[in-house]
Amino acid sequence: MTSTDTAAGRMRLRLGEGQRSVLRRWAGAGYPNEACGVLIGTGDAAERTVAEVRRARNLEPRRSTDFYVLDPEAFLAADREAREDGLDIVGFWHSHPDSPAVPSETDRARAWPGYVYVIVSVRSGRAGEIRAWTLENESFQEGMVIA
Amino acid sequence: MTTDIETGGSASVAGRGARVRVRIPTPLRAYTGGAAEVEAVGSTVREALADLAGAHEGIGASILTPEGERRRFVNIFLGDRSLRSAQDLDTTVSEGDVIAILPAVAGGAGAKERRLAELRSEIPEVTPAEARELQREGALIIDVREPDEVAAGTPVGARRIVRGFLELRIEEHVDSTHTPLVLMCAGGVRSLLAADDLRRLGFSDVRSMAGGFDRWKGEGLPVEVPERLSPSERERYARHLLIPEVGEAGQLALRKARVLLIGAGGLGSPAALYLAAAGVGTLGIVDDDVVDRSNLQRQILHTDAGVGTPKVDSARERLLALNPDIEVRTFPERLASDNAERLLAGYDVVVDGSDNFATRYLVSDVTTRFGIPNVHGSIYRFEGQVSVFWPGRPEAPGPCYRCLYPEPPPPELAPSCAEAGVLGVLPGVMGMLEAVETVKLLLGVGEPLVGKLLHYDALATEFRTFRVERDPACDWCGDHVESPPALIDYEAFCAVGAA
Numbered sequence A: 001m002t003s004t005d006t007a008a009g010r011m012r013l014r015l016g017e018g019q020r021s022v023l024r025r026w027a028g029a030g031y032p033n034e035a036c037g038v039l040i041g042t043g044d045a046a047e048r049t050v051a052e053v054r055r056a057r058n059l060e061p062r063r064s065t066d067f068y069v070l071d072p073e074a075f076l077a078a079d080r081e082a083r084e085d086g087l088d089i090v091g092f093w094h095s096h097p098d099s100p101a102v103p104s105e106t107d108r109a110r111a112w113p114g115y116v117y118v119i120v121s122v123r124s125g126r127a128g129e130i131r132a133w134t135l136e137n138e139s140f141q142e143g144m145v146i147a
Numbered sequence B: 001m002t003t004d005i006e007t008g009g010s011a012s013v014a015g016r017g018a019r020v021r022v023r024i025p026t027p028l029r030a031y032t033g034g035a036a037e038v039e040a041v042g043s044t045v046r047e048a049l050a051d052l053a054g055a056h057e058g059i060g061a062s063i064l065t066p067e068g069e070r071r072r073f074v075n076i077f078l079g080d081r082s083l084r085s086a087q088d089l090d091t092t093v094s095e096g097d098v099i100a101i102l103p104a105v106a107g108g109a110g111a112k113e114r115r116l117a118e119l120r121s122e123i124p125e126v127t128p129a130e131a132r133e134l135q136r137e138g139a140l141i142i143d144v145r146e147p148d149e150v151a152a153g154t155p156v157g158a159r160r161i162v163r164g165f166l167e168l169r170i171e172e173h174v175d176s177t178h179t180p181l182v183l184m185c186a187g188g189v190r191s192l193l194a195a196d197d198l199r200r201l202g203f204s205d206v207r208s209m210a211g212g213f214d215r216w217k218g219e220g221l222p223v224e225v226p227e228r229l230s231p232s233e234r235e236r237y238a239r240h241l242l243i244p245e246v247g248e249a250g251q252l253a254l255r256k257a258r259v260l261l262i263g264a265g266g267l268g269s270p271a272a273l274y275l276a277a278a279g280v281g282t283l284g285i286v287d288d289d290v291v292d293r294s295n296l297q298r299q300i301l302h303t304d305a306g307v308g309t310p311k312v313d314s315a316r317e318r319l320l321a322l323n324p325d326i327e328v329r330t331f332p333e334r335l336a337s338d339n340a341e342r343l344l345a346g347y348d349v350v351v352d353g354s355d356n357f358a359t360r361y362l363v364s365d366v367t368t369r370f371g372i373p374n375v376h377g378s379i380y381r382f383e384g385q386v387s388v389f390w391p392g393r394p395e396a397p398g399p400c401y402r403c404l405y406p407e408p409p410p411p412e413l414a415p416s417c418a419e420a421g422v423l424g425v426l427p428g429v430m431g432m433l434e435a436v437e438t439v440k441l442l443l444g445v446g447e448p449l450v451g452k453l454l455h456y457d458a459l460a461t462e463f464r465t466f467r468v469e470r471d472p473a474c475d476w477c478g479d480h481v482e483s484p485p486a487l488i489d490y491e492a493f494c495a496v497g498a499a
Helices: A017-030 A072-084 A105-110 B026-032 B045-055 B059-063 B113-122 B126-136 B163-172 B190-201 B212-218 B231-236 B246-258 B268-278 B293-297 B310-322 B339-344 B357-370 B426-443 B489-496
Strands: A012-014 A038-044 A047-056 A088-097 A116-123 A126-137 A137-140 A143-146 B018-023 B037-042 B076-077 B081-083 B099-101 B138-142 B181-184 B204-209 B258-262 B283-284 B329-330 B349-352 B373-381 B384-388 B451-458 B462-469
Touching: A017 A047, A017 A116, A017 A126, A038 A072, A047 A072, A047 A088, A072 A088, A072 B076, A072 B099, A072 B384, A105 A137, A126 A143, A126 B384, B018 B045, B026 B059, B037 B045, B045 B059, B045 B076, B045 B099, B045 B373, B059 B076, B126 B138, B126 B204, B126 B212, B181 B190, B181 B212, B190 B204, B204 B212, B204 B293, B246 B426, B258 B268, B268 B283, B268 B310, B268 B349, B268 B426, B283 B310, B310 B329, B339 B349, B339 B357, B349 B357, B349 B426, B357 B373, B357 B384, B357 B489, B373 B426, B384 B426, B426 B451
Parallel strands: A012 A047, A012 A143, A088 A116, B018 B099, B138 B181, B181 B204, B258 B283, B258 B349, B283 B329, B349 B373
Antiparallel strands: A038 A047, A038 A088, A116 A126, A126 A137, B018 B037, B076 B081, B076 B099, B373 B384, B384 B451, B451 B462
């Protein structure tokens, strides 16, 4: 957890305790496959607030234990509903079964700038740390997850 | 036609088209001045996107390929319908339709990456500069890349063990499982896996070089281009390359080696054939004799057709027929005090296959002076003996021939083969033992026959080894000798004529 980190200049992600426990539950339920979903909220590059966490299907057909492809239909629905509520898609979350909550090279290669990528580590079915990352100049920078 | 414009977008499509709303995802809003939604005009999705691209420079290339296909990492929806194919983009649009552009969201821990991430957390990684510093302090850099990668260069001083043989060959390079090791590959991934292998074998100080050789080279650290065997050499010496004690490094050492054979007779024939076959790069042969039919009972370098020709020419032809890659230098001279130093200069090992005491003393004295090993063989009817005389041996000086025989025997007690006869196959055995000792010396493997005399009795089928002590008071190699005496008249010393 990085909530005690006070380094200046890092992106801050407001993710409530309740939202975190929901993400952990979904990540654990998806184990041993990767689980994923959408983060709806508000904010700018410096700080984003998550208003709602959503779960989406992982459409990766063959290796869903270590890859994910977020269902674009779920993305579309979340995007439409977020706009209706005056909100926006601020990012996505996915789980790393038996891996640290650190972006992989695959994550980096497939990432888009402007979104927050939340990774939930799951070890033997039990979700652990949650860390947030943003792509800046082709590499991931870790943000601070705060309540 | 210009239409609308809450966002500054414009429609450039001629004629009538429907006005549609295009939802822009966060990553592409840099192109729309931050707008989350813009209008565009067109009668189809493709036309609307073209209009969008015309109004917002840069956005078109993020959505469509130059051929007009949807980019793989972008999803395009018209309403709820996902437009996947090129034809889908030609779908007609109506006034007020919503086109949503959504990035494809994907990623994942990746099994391979997961493993690498774990290894990175367990195995220390060092930069090339740090590896260089560790190397200076005694660490070994192990280059685990494939031979074709190494051919373009390797860190100076690095050991080369291809990854597939790492566990089998690492012990040839290190004396202790505590030796600090830095594994290196091209980019730093294979080295991490290799480091893990060695760690499991019990090596305690194993690191991986981050960025591998690419980064080493990029940072301007010293590189050497290693010598390599050619594909045909790999084929020829395949059975050598399988032996850890030889391998490519050993075979290259043989290729670089220069061995001088004194005599192309009974001992020199098998020795020369096997040394040529083994790939000793330069073989010198000193012999002033011509082939006689009576030689062919044992001197297998020569042929019946060669009777009457110089032995060195006959030998050269036969050796190059066996191995055309080597160099054979021929000296049709009789070794004597006035040419011995010239003939022996530059050789790594001398194989003495001579048949007379004068030459043996001369070979011993010059090799002692040059500090190089003298692989000695001699034969008598059914018996033979072999030894390596090497007072200049760096790790432990051995005796010279004079330590064993300070004085030549009386001529009547030392008959030559021509006088006493010899079983034809016997010099074959002894000459091959000389070849074995020579190859061992060149490879630096095993225990050479230094300070020992191997005696073979063919009738009793008995090999016996005798210790031969170095004489500290020897006039030629003793402790008091700072430089050996000048060469003498060996014929007079032995009081024998040519054998």
